[in-house]
Amino acid sequence: MKIITAKTAGFCFGVKRAIDIAFRMAREKCEGVYTLGPIIHNPQVVEKLKEKGIVPIEEVNTKKDVKALIIRTHGIPLNLSKKIVSKGCEIIDTTCPFVKKAQYYAKLLSEEGYQIVILGEKNHPEVKSLKSYANNDAIVTDGKAPLMKLKTKVGIIVQTTQTLEALKKVLSDALEHAKEIKVYNTICNSTAIRLKETEKMAGEVDVMFVVGGKNSANTTQLTKLCKSLSVPTYHIETSSEIRKEWTEGAKKIGITAGASTPDWIIKEVQKRIRYIGG
Amino acid sequence: MKIITAKTAGFCFGVKRAIDIAFRMAREKCEGVYTLGPIIHNPQVVEKLKEKGIVPIEEVNTKKDVKALIIRTHGIPLNLSKKIVSKGCEIIDTTCPFVKKAQYYAKLLSEEGYQIVILGEKNHPEVKSLKSYANNDAIVTDGKAPLMKLKTKVGIIVQTTQTLEALKKVLSDALEHAKEIKVYNTICNSTAIRLKETEKMAGEVDVMFVVGGKNSANTTQLTKLCKSLSVPTYHIETSSEIRKEWTEGAKKIGITAGASTPDWIIKEVQKRIRYIGG
Numbered sequence: 074m075k076i077i078t079a080k081t082a083g084f085c086f087g088v089k090r091a092i093d094i095a096f097r098m099a100r101e102k103c104e105g106v107y108t109l110g111p112i113i114h115n116p117q118v119v120e121k122l123k124e125k126g127i128v129p130i131e132e133v134n135t136k137k138d139v140k141a142l143i144i145r146t147h148g149i150p151l152n153l154s155k156k157i158v159s160k161g162c163e164i165i166d167t168t169c170p171f172v173k174k175a176q177y178y179a180k181l182l183s184e185e186g187y188q189i190v191i192l193g194e195k196n197h198p199e200v201k202s203l204k205s206y207a208n209n210d211a212i213v214t215d216g217k218a219p220l221m222k223l224k225t226k227v228g229i230i231v232q233t234t235q236t237l238e239a240l241k242k243v244l245s246d247a248l249e250h251a252k253e254i255k256v257y258n259t260i261c262n263s264t265a266i267r268l269k270e271t272e273k274m275a276g277e278v279d280v281m282f283v284v285g286g287k288n289s290a291n292t293t294q295l296t297k298l299c300k301s302l303s304v305p306t307y308h309i310e311t312s313s314e315i316r317k318e319w320t321e322g323a324k325k326i327g328i329t330a331g332a333s334t335p336d337w338i339i340k341e342v343q344k345r346i347r348y349i350g351g
Numbered sequence: 352m353k354i355i356t357a358k359t360a361g362f363c364f365g366v367k368r369a370i371d372i373a374f375r376m377a378r379e380k381c382e383g384v385y386t387l388g389p390i391i392h393n394p395q396v397v398e399k400l401k402e403k404g405i406v407p408i409e410e411v412n413t414k415k416d417v418k419a420l421i422i423r424t425h426g427i428p429l430n431l432s433k434k435i436v437s438k439g440c441e442i443i444d445t446t447c448p449f450v451k452k453a454q455y456y457a458k459l460l461s462e463e464g465y466q467i468v469i470l471g472e473k474n475h476p477e478v479k480s481l482k483s484y485a486n487n488d489a490i491v492t493d494g495k496a497p498l499m500k501l502k503t504k505v506g507i508i509v510q511t512t513q514t515l516e517a518l519k520k521v522l523s524d525a526l527e528h529a530k531e532i533k534v535y536n537t538i539c540n541s542t543a544i545r546l547k548e549t550e551k552m553a554g555e556v557d558v559m560f561v562v563g564g565k566n567s568a569n570t571t572q573l574t575k576l577c578k579s580l581s582v583p584t585y586h587i588e589t590s591s592e593i594r595k596e597w598t599e600g601a602k603k604i605g606i607t608a609g610a611s612t613p614d615w616i617i618k619e620v621q622k623r624i625r626y627i628g629g
Binding site: 237240241244245248249251252253254255256257258 | 515518519522523526527529530531532533534535536
C-alpha cells in the first residue's frame with residue numbers, strides 16, 4: 074500500500090502565524106490571556122492551547138480576569154473590536170493578513186458608495202467580520218442562488234477560502250443587474266493551490282483521507298471536492314476515527330488536510346494508516 | 352405570406368439624434384459643413400446627406416473650405432478632436448451620448464491607474480476612439496481568444512454594441528490574472544433588446560431579412576445571430592437586392608434592421624417582399 078500526502082496539507086501562512094503567537098503567549102506564561110472563540114477551526118489545537126493555559130471564551134464579559142484577547146484568524150466584527158478596547162482589554166490580533174486585506178477593501182468599497190456583495194458562507198466568522206466593515210448592509214451569497222435586486226453600482230469581495238469558479242458565477246450574475254462593478258479577488262492563493270493538488274491526487278488514489286476540523290470551512294470544501302470526483306473519501310479530525318475496512322483493498326491512499334490542521338495530526342494519520350495497512 | 356417587422360428595427364436614440372442634427376444643418380444650408388467619415392454605417396443615408404450638400408471627408412485636410420466638421424456617432428480619437436480645433440475648425444459633435452459615457456469611463460479608469468481592456472472590434476471607429484481616451488495603451492479583445500498577461504489591476508469597458516455574454520467571458524478571463532477589476536458595462540440597452548427580439552423572431556419565421564449597412568457592426572451581429580439559429584438569413588442594404596426565390600414557399604417572413612438603418616429603407620423592403628410574395 075502506498076500512502077501519499079499532499080504537499081499543501083496543513084497550516085497555511087495565516088494559521089501558522091496565529092498559532093505561533095498564541096503558543097508564544099502560553100510559553101511566556103502571560104496571565105489573563107484568552108482567545109475570543111476558537112483561534113482556528115481545529116478542536117485538537119484549541120485543546121492543546123487550553124492545556125497550556127490559553128482558554129477560549131465566547132463573549133468578552135465572561136471572565137473577570139481577562140487582560141488580553143487573542144483575536145482569531147478569521148477576524149471579528151468591527152464593533153466587537155471597539156467593545157473590547159472600550160473595556161480596557163488589550164487586543165492581540167492574529168487575524169490573517171489576507172482577511173485584513175479583505176476587511177480593508179470592504180470598508181473602501183463601502184466608502185466609495187458601492188452596494189457590497191460578499192461571496193461566502195453567511196454564518197462564517199470571517200464573513201461576519203467582513204460584513205461589519207461594509208456597514209453591515211452587505212448582501213452575502215454562497216454563489217448558488219442567483220443574485221436579486223442589485224443596485225447599479227456593486228462592489229464584490231470574497232471570503233478568502235472561496236473558489237474562483239464561484240466568484241466567476243457571482244460576477245456573471247451581478248452583471249445582469251449592475252452597470253458598474255468593482256471586484257477585489259480576495260481569495261487566498263493557498264486555498265486554490267491546495268484544492269488543485271487535492272483534485273489531482275483524488276484522481277490518482279483509491280481512497281482519500283481529508284484531515285481537519287469538522288467545523289473548518291476549507292477542510293469541508295476539500296471533502297466535498299473529493300466526493301464530487303467519486304473517490305471514497307473520509308473526513309476525519311484525528312487518526313482514532315480511521316476504521317480498518319476503509320483501506321481494505323486500496324493500493325494507493327491519499328491524504329490531504331485543511332489550512333487549520335497541525336502537522337502532528339497529519340503525521341498520526343499517516344502512521345495509523347501504515348499500521349493498519351501493514 | 353405573413354411579414355412581421357421587429358419593433359426595434361431601425362434607428363436607435365444615438366443615430367436618430369445624429370441624423371437629425373445633420374439634416375438640420377443641410378436644411379439650414381450651412382456652408383463648409385462636412386462629416387468626418389460616414390456619419391453612420393449606412394451608405395444610403397450617407398448618400399442622401401451628400402445630395403443635400405453634407406459631404407463626408409476622410410481627413411481633416413482634404414478640403415480647404417471646411418468650416419465645421421460633424422463628428423460621427425461612433426466618436427473620434429481624442430487627438431483628432433484636438434487637431435480639428437487647432438485648425439480653427441468648429442466641431443459639431445454627434446457622438447452617441449452612450450459612447451461619450453464609455454469614453455469618459457476609459458479616461459477615468461486610465462487616471463485611476465487601471466490597465467484597460469476594451470471588449471470590442473479592434474478596427475471599429477468607436478473602439479479606436481475609446482482607446483484614445485485610455486492613453487492608447489488599452490488591450491482590445493473581441494472576447495474570443497483568452498486574455499494573456501494582464502496586470503493585477505484591470506479596468507474593463509465595452510463597445511456599446513457588444514453582448515453581455517461576451518462581457519461575462521472577458522470578465523471571467525480577466526479574473527484568472529487580475530486581483531482588482533473595475534468594469535463599466537457600457538453596452539447599449541437598445542442593442543441587447545434588438546438582439547433579443549431578433550432571436551425570438553428568427554425562431555418563429557421561415558426566412559429572415561436583416562436590413563442595414565454591410566459595414567454596420569450591429570447589423571452584421573444580427574445577421575450572425577440569425578444564421579446561428581439555422582434560419583435562412585439575408586443581409587441586405589436595400590430592397591433592390593431581394594431575389595424572388597429567397598421567399599418561395601415561405602409562410603412567415605421576419606424583418607429586422609440595425610441601429611443605423613432608416614425607416615424608409617425598411618418600408619421599401621416590406622413593400623418589395625409583399626410585391627414578390629403576392
